[in-house]
Amino acid sequence: MPRGESSPGAAGWLRWAHGFPLVLLLLLPSWATYATIERPAEGEDHLLFYSIPDLTRDPLTIPPALIFTPLVNTETDQLILVTVLISTFGVLVERRLGILPALAIFWGASTAAALGAGVILHALHPFLDHVHAIDEAWRRLFNGGSAGGIGLMGAYTALSPRPWLWLGVFGAWELGFWLVQLRNFTPTFHLIAFPTGYLLARLFLRRAAGKHGAPM
Secondary structure (H helix, E strand, O other), X not given: OOOOOOOXXXXXXXXXXXXXXXXXHHHHHHHHHHHHOOOOOOOOOOOOOEOOOHHHHOHHHHHHHHHHHHHOOOOXXXXXXXXXXXXXXXXXXXXXXXXHHHHHHHHHXXXXXXXXXXXXXXXXXXHHOOOHHHHHHHHOOEOOOHHHHHHHHHHHHHHOOOHHHHHHHHHHHHHHHHHHHHOOOHHHHHHHHHHHHHHHHHHHHHHHHHHHOOOO
């Protein structure tokens, strides 16, 4: 084989690697933490988890939590949901916008959801601390990439020619899952993450259109 030419097998591998959706790499720490980490007891501080009272009690712990918490998944249903969302909507968003916008949407939606839900809970807790869902959310530690995954779903909704279809799917899913299993504060994170992902995708589309001088 002449020097500088790759073998057919190597060329095929390079083509496969070039087309591999890098957003799927987010699943590696998700599966690893599921296998190795358990969520600490309520009230314990941990850099890999997000405690809403820390927004006012210990704000310096919030930035590390916002970086690492979306990669930490400790529950089976949580892991399945994150895997499905990233391997579908994450891959589709990466193909349309690129890997950096996809990652920005994942972490941006996670951050907006964590901070937004935290502010809402701070407003509700003094008046509704006797409500189980509110009190539990105040005491528990949060983790997982479901908000980031829902953000990617919102982003794909912005990219889809049928956005109302995906908005309906999201609404039906959240309502059904809450009624059947959750009955807690978690959907608040998702209800913030979905429009955040949608708006970020529109922003990236606008920037791309501006670079190419084409109207949206």
